[in-house]
Amino acid sequence: MHWVRSLVSAGVVAVAAGLLIAVLGTYGSLTGSVERLAVSIAGNANYEIVGVTDSGFDQSELDAVRAVPGVETAVPLLRSTVRSDVGDLTILGVDSSITALQSDLEGAVGNASGLLTDPDGVLVGAATGLTQGDTVTIDDVPTAVVGVVDGPGTQRIGGGMFAVALVPTAQALTDRTDQLDSIFVLGSGDSLRTDLDAALAGRVSVMNPDFRADRANQAMSLTRNATLMVSLIAFVVAAFLVFNVMNMAIAKRRPTISLLRAVGGRRGDIVRDLLFESVLVGLVGGAVGVPLGIVMGRIAIESLPPFLSQAFDARIEYVLPGFAIPVAIVACVLACLGASAVAAVQVYRISPIEALAVGGGETSGGPGLRFTLAATVFGVFAVAGSFLFAVNVDGQLTLGAGALFMFGVVALCVGATGPIVSVTAAVPRRWGGAGRLATATIERAPRRIWATVMTIVIAVGVSVGVSGSLTNMTDSAAESLSSLANTDLYVSMTSPDAIPSGPIVPAEVEDAVRATPGVSRIVEGQWAYATIDGETVSIQGVADGSNAVTLASLSDDVRAAVLAGKGVVLSQGFGRTLGVSVGDSIDLPTPTGVQTVRVLDLVEYINAAGGTMAISLDSMQRWYDRPGATYLEISVDGDVAAVQDSLRAAVPPEAFVYTGDAALEGTSAAIRQSGALAIALQWIVALVAAVALLNTLTLSVLERRRELGVLRAMGGGRGTLARMVLAEALSVGVVGGVLGLIIGAGLQYLSTLILGASIGIPVAYTASWSVLLYGLVALGLSLLGSAPPAVHASRLSIVDAIAAD
Structure with a gap:
């Protein structure tokens, strides 16, 4: 009977489910891809060196x-990425001991082990398009x-896109003589880990095979935290919108409910019926939201900035955790039920006598005094x-602050129902007869008007708060990285939007x-990823004359001490992780x-992985x-652009030559990109709020069908009724937009605190005049949403409208 309302309700829930699925899918894809790679290569290994x-x-x-007691098999592996005539290839160097691993790689190589009789040949992955007998050119x-x-x-x-070779062949192809990347250990014994640590004496690290998943978790923290913050806020918004829709639906069904009560229907039965209906809406909405979230998650994975994924070497594929779908659907059902x-x-407030009333009973009154006081106290x-x-x-608990804020805002607005409705009613009072009719309509339906205003407040507030805080985050990050632009040119083997952690700049390139x-x-410099106390850290080796960001904020004495090799500088977040302060000593495994x-x-430094450390290059x-060095800082005499062109002509095409401004823009763009999914989710929330607003305005006209018919019968023109609906919508838009801007400013400030903790630097709060655009958009949405109800009101048939239900 009420398919439009049910459709909108399910749509609101679907978006909430999609948001959760997108977040869990993004997180699961990064960690899951690394875990899958570990299983594909490591198999049943107990430890990875x-x-x-x-x-x-x-x-x-x-x-x-x-030589360590308890080690049954030690399987060496070399893993590097090289250029070839079929594209970038992952080179894997193995030996015969790989047959001890129960892994996908072992199975594939083991089945073809006879083909490795040619010690200089390689096995290739199917995606290369090569066949047995072909020749592939690897690094010339x-x-x-x-x-x-x-x-x-x-x-x-x-x-x-990989090639498997014997270890000596792989070392020759990658120019890494006598080097390995991993040793997979199979063994037994309670003291095996301790014995391995003692034998290796910190020269290498003994890790569990799943340590790369933990590294992926750290690397994606910025994207995950920004998205999760928006998702938690979105669930509060979704719960409110579901309440709004159900509230309007029950208001519209007051005559039906009162009739059911008059013929003997019990309140408990009617409430259970409504709750069961909400469960169905939650189930359907959750089911529809799952594919929506999968699509959003896939888009997010494809758009991950390079610096977030370069800390681990897995190819990222979409992996949705098995618990994600049940969790999302259950969360939607619980939100709908609540x-x-x-x-x-x-x-419980609807009397059976209302069934005898010609108008179907009162629309609805405002909340009671005790309830408003309790809501106000809770909101504060x-x-x-x-x-x-x-x-x-x-x-991660900090991320819940955004959701708690939105709960408080809704509660405060519940407590302020009277003032909100009064202000909304006062706006159209001077707009002629249609305006005074709108004022009267607003005053006799405070619950409906409050819900309609709050729909706009939520949409504007979330949009201002999220987009403003992410813009502040990007601006603060760019400001903290500004010293990058002080260098005329950079040369590295990686693009300017990624941290130049390798490979090493070849000697011939530096000579050129x-x-x-x-x-x-x-000025030479190095970046590298390392593991300290089980935590991933990005290490920057700096030399005198460098414009490195890690040196920019240091005092002259500390800077000189770092360059002299007398100590290290840590990012504040990493210092907290290690539990150290200035003056303490730490042990670096090397x-x-x-x-x-x-x-x-x-x-204060941006969290690129688990933390950052600056050390002298020497x-x-x-x-x-x-x-x-992994990058070169170049000072230029004369025209920078001309020197840049000369360098590009002098170095190989795989080397990157870019300006300091490009380095700053590349890093800033990567940070912006990490918040792109959160921005997209925020706009989806705003869109759903707009649809809910249209639904609310439409229901308000349908609810007043008899009232509008009586006005028409008394001589009210079609234009008057249309202007009355538009005046009401305009008033709601003005009040909701202004209140939304105020609440959005508070949410923006709170979000800067949350994001500052995630990114590792203080995020400065700055308001922009562009936020006024959101207020105008809210006003436009109100007028747009009121157009169909206004047209419906103007075309209302008098006889049908005043006929008894």
């Missing part, structure tokens, strides 16, 4: 591992293809608590740069042994056995 940085370790460690070296690997799960390894239960309380505590929560609580006219100075260093300072090169 990895380098303390992402550049690998010396092959001699393999003998040390095999023609290499024979001795077989094609197409076993289960091999698509997870570089998307099927919202409908609050609305269904009205049933919730709003204040959200700010205390954001400032004093660390970790030095020989280029106009280059006055070259390929040359454990190095004890002093913490010289804790600085110490990094010696301790971590990483000669050379």
